[in-house]
Amino acid sequence: MRLGILDVGSQGAHLDVLRLRPERPVKLLAVVKRPTGLAAALGPDGTIAPDGVERLVAAIGSSVRAARRSGLHEVLAFGTSSIRDAPNREAVIARVAETCGLRLGFLSGEVDAQLTYRGACEWAGPSIQGLFVADIGGGTLELAAGDAQGPRWAVSLPLGAGLLTRTRLPGDPPKPQHVERLRVRLAGELAAVAGDKRAQVPAGAQVLATSKTLAQLAALTGGSDDAGLPAITRRALRKYIPRLAGMCWAERARLDGVSVGRAPQILAGAVLAEAVMNAFGISTLTVCPWALREGIALTYRLHLDADHGDRVARVALGRPRVARLIDALDALHTPLERVH
Structure with a gap:
């Protein structure tokens, strides 16, 4: 189909x-x-x-x-x-x-985080022992962690790079005190999330970043993980944040790897990425090309696999969490009406 x-x-x-x-x-x-x-x-x-x-x-x-x-x-x-x-x-x-x-x-923020995890998990492969996924959007930050069976926890926070830019970083470029206040605020909010016993990163987990903002930060800093894949390192972020903070939007747009559309919010994205890595003790975030849309397709395909006699798919569809995801996706179906 x-x-x-x-x-x-x-x-x-x-x-x-x-x-x-x-x-x-x-x-x-x-x-x-x-x-x-x-x-x-x-x-x-x-x-x-x-x-x-x-x-x-x-x-x-x-x-x-x-x-x-x-x-x-x-x-x-x-x-x-x-x-x-x-x-x-x-x-x-x-x-x-x-x-x-x-x-x-x-989609609700939590469902968004769960589906994004599903896409990243498939990309990571079935042999993973644990997985942590971070996605920085324009309005929200999604975080999830779990194993090959699915996320053990998933949260969506109103901390997107665009929202933080509009509400916390006025000016072009923003004043240094605004940048520092944002760093302090994010450190506190994410420490509270990481301090929740339910929101733990599995030992030895693969750590992935799935959003365009994070991918552009990896391109900007030129980082890579141990396998040579594009990645963001905490050390590089600490180096680049002061540089980005001193630039106006037009100057950021001329940097390699940064698009014109995301130039205004790339600073907030960098500050947020650093805060996530600090809160969860992460040194490197590997860029993953699969995210929400792939997670939607893979979850939706469970129907086909189950109808084809796949036992694993039938078991998955019987889980309450997966059933809720399917219901959320079914609600998105819309016919393409012809408008004249």
């Missing part, structure tokens, strides 16, 4: 067209990316400005047309926290539905 996953966030609308077959790897058939520019259109309280709404509508409309050309009649469509948590969310959803013939759904 074919599955379309449309992920709409502060930077862009990302459509994956996938082929799912029982007990076979998920095959990516097509990728469509359209910029939304929402990050620049969010007010201090997260309200999406009218020009941002129109850019969002244009990006989603283009994605819907691409989905139809790929032979899809419906997609799993969802907005990330930049839309989910916007005070004018309902008006934005209505505008998208009226113009694009598609109604955006939403």
